[in-house]
Amino acid sequence: MKREGEFRNPSGCAIAAVISKEGRRFSAEKIIESMIPMHDRSNGLGGGFAGYGIYPKYKDFFAFHLFFDDRHIKKDVEEYLKERYEIVLSEEIPTRKIPEITDEPIIWRYFLNPLKSVLRSAQLDEKEFTARVVMHINTKMNGAYVFSSGKNMGAFKAVGFPEDVGRFYMLDEYAGYSWTSHGRYPTNTPGWWGGSHPFGLLDYSVVHNGEISSYDANRRFIEMFGYKCTLQTDTEVMAYIADFLLRRKGLTPKEMAEVIAAPFWSTIEKKDEAEKARLTYFRTIYSSLLMTGPFSIVVGYTGGLMALNDRLKLRSMVAAEKDDMVYIASEETAIRVMTPEVDKIWSPAGGEPVIVNVKDGV
Amino acid sequence: MxxxxxxxxxxxxxxxxxxxxxxxxxxxxxxxxxxxxxxxxxxxxxxxxxxxxxxxxxxxxxxxxxxxxxxxxxxxxxxxxxxxxxxxxxxxxxxxxxVLLSSMGNPEPFPVYWDKILINASQVTNPSIDPLREPMETRVFLGKKPHDIERDVNGNINTELPPQVELQIPVMFSAMSYGSISYNAHQSLATAAEALGICYNTGEGGLHEDFYQYGKNTIVQVASGRFGVYKDYLEAGAAIEIKMGQGAKPGIGGHLPGTKVGADVSKTRMIPEGSDAISPAPHHDIYSIEDLRQLVFSLKEATDYKKPVIVKVAAVHNIAAIASGIARSGADIIAIDGFRGGTGAAPTRIRDNVGIPIELALAAVDKRLRDEGIRQNVSLVVGGSVRSASDVIKAIALGADACYIATSALLALGCHLCRTCQSGKCNWGIATQDPELVKRLNPETGKERLVNLLTAWKHEIKEMMGLMGINSIEALRGNRLMLRGVGLNEKELEILGISHAGE
The missing domain is CATH 3.30.70.20 (Alpha-Beta Plaits)
Known part of the structure; x- marks a missing residue:
C-alpha cells in the first residue's frame, strides 16, 4: 500500500475552535472534551490540536515540532538546523502513554533563532527563510516531518481519536488564548501521523472538514510559488494558501475569505462600484485560488482566527459567543460541552468568514 | 491527351x-x-x-x-x-x-486524446452540485494577471488590471478570414458572439466596415500578410491576435485564391481585386523571439496598452519552450492550434503530417509555464480540434483558460465537412464569395444556430462541472485530478499529467 502523500486522500471530519478575545490563556481541557460528542465524525485515523500563546517563555523563537522515523534522520536534521539556527532548546515533546495511541514516531521540538549571518547571505527575512527550511526538510529529508513551525504556538497531532490525542500530548497542561482541534475521517489508508490536522506553516494553522473539488487547480497554482504539496490533502494546500495570501501577499483574513470563498458574480454585481471593482480584481487575479466543494475551516494565526465555510455551505459549522469567548464547531453539541450557556449562537452563511482577533494583539 | x-x-x-x-x-x-x-x-x-x-x-x-x-x-x-x-x-x-490541396482538419486516424480521457464525478465524500438549483459560473477573464498587489496609503487595493477579455463561457470562435468564408458567415459569427458574450476572430483578412459595431466581441488578427491592418482595425477589437501559425499548416502562410477576392474582400483586405492573397510563410519582421516582443509592443503602443495581445502558434514539437518564450515576450494570451485544426485551404501533405495533437501540446505548455512560475503571465487558449462540451471540460482541466472552436461553428452553420473549401463553391454559402451561394446562408438563422450550439454546450459544461462538485469554471482550470486516461501508455499519461483510470 502506498504511503500517505503518494495518493490523494480526501477525508470527512470534525472541527472545533475556541478563542478568548481578551487574550486570556486557558488549557485545552475544554476543547478536548468538545470532540467527544463528535466522536462519530472521526474514525480514529487522525486527530490534532493547535494552541496559540502556549510558549510565552520562548515566544521570540520559531517552535519546530517534528516527527522522525528514526535516530539517523533526526541527527541529519539537527545538523541541517544547526547550520542555520541557534538551537535555543531541543527536547522530546512530553507525552502520556495511553493504550489508544500507539506506534508513535520520535516526536521532538526545537526552539530556533535564525543565524543573522545566514539570513543576510540568503537575503531573506526570517519568516521566508524559515518557510523554505520547512519545505526543504519536508520534501528532501526522507523520514523527517516538520508539523509545526510558528512562534509561540504549536500543533500537536497523531493517529487516533482527537480526545485521545489531546490526552496523549497532555494538552490539559498547556495554556493558550486560542485553540483549534480536529478529528479525521480519511477515506483511504491507515493514516500517517503527519497527515493528521492541524496543518500549518509558520504560525498559520488550518483545521478543515471537507473535500475541495478544486484541489488540483489550487495545488498546481500554489506550487508555482515554492510550496511543495507532499501530502495530497486539502488541508495542506489550504495552509500554504493561507501563508501565501496572508503573509506573502499581505491580504487581511477577510480578503483571504473573498479569494478562497469568493462571492458569486451575481452577488458582486449588486455591490457598489468600488466594492465591485475590488471583488472582481480578486476573482480575476486569484481565480486559481477559489475553492469549490464542501469545506469548513478554521485558520489560526498569531492573535486571532478565521472560521469559514465554502460559499454554498456544504458543511455544517456553528459559531457562538459567551462573554469574551468565541466558539466554533462542526456541531452545536461540541460548543455546548465547552459552554452550556451562550450569549449568541449562529450558523455563519456560506462564504461569510467569522474573524476573531484578540484585543490589543498578543 | x-x-x-x-x-x-x-x-x-x-x-x-x-x-x-x-x-x-x-x-x-x-x-x-x-x-x-x-x-x-x-x-x-x-x-x-x-x-x-x-x-x-x-x-x-x-x-x-x-x-x-x-x-x-x-x-x-x-x-x-x-x-x-x-x-x-x-x-x-x-x-x-x-501540390495536392485540401481543406478543413486532418482526417487521418491519428489518436484523439480527448476520446481517451474520462471525467471524474463526486460520490459520497463530497456532494455533486445541481446546476438547476445552485449558481454555476462559467465566466472567465483572459489576460495577464499581476503578481503583486498594490495598496494606497489607506490600505485600499489598486484594482486596476492589465487589459482582459471577458467571456461568459470559455469558448470563442476561432480565426476564419473574410474571404475564406462569406460575409454572411462572418455576420453570423459576429452577432452570435455578441449575443453569447464571447468573441469571434476576424482571421487575417481584415474587418468588413459593417462589422466594426461588434468590436467588443471581436478579436482582430494580424498575420504575416498584414491584410487589412491599420490603426482603426487594431483599435476596433477586444484583443489583437498575432498569427504566427495555424494548426492545419504550421510553417506556411494563408492562401486565398484570387477568385475569392471580389470587390468587397479586396476593399477589406486592402489588396487589388482578383489578386491571390498569399501570406508569407514567416512574418518577415519576426525571425526570432526578440522580434516577436517588438511586434507585441508595437501593437500595444499603437493601441495605448488598452488591448490584450494574443500570440497564436501551431502546436509543434518544441511547443513548451516556444510558449515559455512567448509568455516572456509581453504577450497576454497564448493561443495554441493543434494539428487537427481546420483550414480553408492547405497542402494535403502538410495538413496531414505536420504538427502535434493539441491535448499533448496543452498539457506540456501548461506544465512548463507552471514549472517556470510564469503561468500567471498569460492565459492559454486552445483549439484544433475542440468538438464538444466534454472536449472543452477536458481542455480546461488540462490547463486551458478557454477554447477556440471553428469547425464546430461551421458545422452549426450547415457545413457538412466535404473538405473542399478551397474550390470556393461552397453550396452551403459558407466558404464562398459567390453572391448566389452566399445568400443561402441566412445570417439571422446562422446566429440563432450558433447561439443554440453554445447554449447547449454551456448547459452541458455546467452539468459536468456540477457532477464534479465544482461551481466555478476557474476551479476546474488545470485540475488534472478530475481526469483519468484509458488505453494510454505511461509516456502519454506522463505528458498529459494524468493518472490512468483505476489509479
Missing part, C-alpha cells in the same frame, strides 16, 4: 431513386459543382459524379428524398501499405504535377 491511366474514378456515386424523383430540378439548381443535369429527351436526371464532393446539399434539399450520395464502391486491389487513396493521389500528381 486521353489516356486510360488518367482516369480516376469518382469518389462518390449519386444514387437517385427514379421512383421518388419528380424532376423538380432542385438538385440541379443547388449544386454549384454542376453534378446534376436534366435530360429533356429522356425526361431523366443525370449525374456527373466526377464533380461531386459529397456536401449533401442536394440530399438535404430534395423534396422527395430521392437522393443519396455513397462512397464509390469500386475498389482497387486491397493493399495495407498502398491504400486506395494513396494510389489515387499518385495518379493525380502524375497527371498534373501539382
Amino acid at each position: 486521353i489516356m486510360p491511366i488518367n482516369y480516376i474514378l469518382p469518389e462518390f456515386e449519386v444514387e437517385r431513386s427514379d421512383y421518388r424523383c419528380i424532376r423538380c430540378r432542385v438538385c440541379e439548381r443547388q449544386c454549384a459543382n454542376g453534378v446534376h443535369r436534366y435530360d429533356a429527351d429522356g425526361d431523366i436526371m443525370l449525374s456527373d459524379e466526377f464533380q461531386c464532393v459529397d456536401c449533401q446539399r442536394c440530399v438535404c434539399l430534395c423534396p422527395t428524398h430521392a437522393l443519396k450520395i455513397r462512397k464509390n464502391e469500386n475498389e482497387l486491389r486491397e493493399n495495407a501499405n498502398w491504400k486506395q487513396n494513396t494510389i489515387l493521389e499518385i495518379y493525380k500528381q502524375a497527371n498534373t504535377g501539382g
